[in-house]
Amino acid sequence: MEIEVRILEIDQEEFVKEIETLGAQKVGEYFYKRCVYDFHPPQNGKWIRLRTDGRETTLTIKEIIDKDKIDGTRELEITVSDFEKAKNILEELGYSPRDIQENKRVRYLYQDIEIDIDTWPHIPTYVEIEGPDVETVERFLTNLHYSEDKLTTLDVDSIYREIYHVDIDHVPLVFGGDE
Numbered sequence: 001m002e003i004e005v006r007i008l009e010i011d012q013e014e015f016v017k018e019i020e021t022l023g024a025q026k027v028g029e030y031f032y033k034r035c036v037y038d039f040h041p042p043q044n045g046k047w048i049r050l051r052t053d054g055r056e057t058t059l060t061i062k063e064i065i066d067k068d069k070i071d072g073t074r075e076l077e078i079t080v081s082d083f084e085k086a087k088n089i090l091e092e093l094g095y096s097p098r099d100i101q102e103n104k105r106v107r108y109l110y111q112d113i114e115i116d117i118d119t120w121p122h123i124p125t126y127v128e129i130e131g132p133d134v135e136t137v138e139r140f141l142t143n144l145h146y147s148e149d150k151l152t153t154l155d156v157d158s159i160y161r162e163i164y165h166v167d168i169d170h171v172p173l174v175f176g177g178d179e
Contacts, residue, residue: 001065002073003137004130008150008163012117012125016108022143024110030054031104035087035097050090050097052083053105059086067154070134101156101173113140120156121175123164 007015020026034051045064051057057080066072080086087097101120108115113136116128131137141151152159160166160173 001071002075002130003071003133004073004128004153005070005137005141006152006154006159007127007129007144007146008152008159009124010117010127010146010150012106015117015127016106018144019108019110019115022110024108024113024115027107027109029104029106032102033083034101035090036099036101037090037095038098040094048090048095050080050083050086057081057083057086062155064155067158070137070153072153073155099168099173102175103173110140112136120160121173122166122171123160126159 030053032051032053034049037048037050039046039048045067047062049058049060049062051060058077059080060075060077063074064072065074103121104119106117108117112132114128114130116130117125118128119125129137129140131140152163154162157168160168
């Protein structure tokens with residue numbers, strides 16, 4: 001299970017100051033490219049993701065168990081050696097990406113918490129906080145200043161659709177994709 005929560009619409013500069021004051025350490029900046037595939041036949045709340053940051057590539061099955069809980073996503077993931085070859089294998093198996101997505105990420109670590117500042121096309125920057133268990137994530141949240149109405153456990157697609165009303169079936173989720 002993924003244990004994660006997101007804080008929407010952050011002021012990135014202020015947020016970085018706040019977490020660095022707590023002792024968080026920056027560990028990297030990434031540019032992710034991902035292909036998202038539906039199962040055959042499609043399964044509601046379950047999909048396949050092929051993702052790379054140019055150094056590491058993963059193939060993941062993601063399933064939303066309960067989008068309202070911090071531990072509401074199940075994930076089965078492996079590392080693969082080559083993004084394009086994995087994409088070709090999926091295509092040979094009859095899968096075509098329903099979506100190609102990009103995002104920028106700045107990652108910080110604080111004890112056993114991953115703090116990812118994510119920038120996606122067409123929506124404000126947000127933070128994803130992931131930890132080993134619900135209690136650890138909730139304890140970390142108590143150290144932060146944020147508005148409760150900006151806290152969500154929604155997945156990225158749901159954030160686009162339900163919060164920002166972006167029709168991601170017709171709007172490319174790539175930078176420069178609104179031409």
